Amino acid sequence: MYSLILIFCAEAALHLEGPEAVGYLYQPAFSMDYLLREPAEKYYPQPGDIFVCTDKGFLAKLGHWAARAWGPHHSGIVVADNNGRLVLLEGGPHNTLHTRMSDLFFELASYAEHDRVWIRRRKVALTQEQSACLTAFAYSKDGAGFALIRMLGQLTPFRSRGPWRTVYRGGPHVDRSRFYCSELVTEACVAAGLVDAATARPSASFPRDLFFGRSHNRFIDEHLDLSEWQPPARWTSCPGQEIDSIRRFPRLDGDTPPKVPLSGNLIDTHLSSNPD
DSSP: OHHHHHHHHHHHHTTOOOOOOOSEEOOOOSOOSSOOOSOOEEOOOOTTOEEEEOOOOHHHHHHHHHTTOOSOOEEEEEEEOTTSOEEEEEESGGGOSBEEEEEHHHHHHHHHTTSOEEEEOBSSOOOHHHHHHHHHHHHHHTTOEEOHHHHHGGGSTTOSOSTTHHHHSOOOOTTOSEEOHHHHHHHHHHHTTSSOTTTOOGGGOOHHHHHHSOOSSHHHHHHOOOTTBOOOEEEESSTTOOOOOOOSOHHHHTOSOOOEEETTEEEOHHHHHOOO
16 A cells, blocks of 8 residues: 555656745744844745644643653654645644545644744755655645653653663664654654654654754764754745744753854753753
């Protein structure tokens, strides 16, 4: 069944039209601060772009803090549907319990209405084959459940993320029927051949890893390669109209400006002071 979907998606990829602008992006930086780095430029999405955002809800912040995930709190990936239209694939959008492909602009705007949204654009466009694989994966998971139990397991001693456990656990399982957000994004990248399947650890990865391209976890930090993506750029539907929520719990977000240079990237203070 999956191979039939892949063949159909490959045909659709041949007719992929050039994307229209979807909102705007400020200048990219490895920082979760609230600074709007001008000038803002039109955002022309492409398959493989990674979306991350923060959640203003205290429970979401508390859960990520308890799992030592901090912020950002949610992620997704841009894919082309069978008509060549670019959509957003997410696991658990808006704290729901399913996987969904949604209209890209309206989904980004729905998050930006409440808190901050970033996009990590691809530096190199996907090949037709890679885009077709990404599309086939998205259709095979659209409507799947949310991996609530596995996500809650990150709060327990049985978590797949740890100094030693990550080496042996958390590898790709594209046949799973349930995913949480950053797990789904990483599995999608594995399915499209964008990251190394041998070293990818989807169920041990957090949105924060996707944001910085670095990790508290030693194994993920050594093997995660997001060099083909640009640094995160703040997204907005209209420059100058952003609604920045009041930061009541900044320490739970880990949203202090980055200060520690690490291998050429600016990583905020949590990364250096809180090893996994």
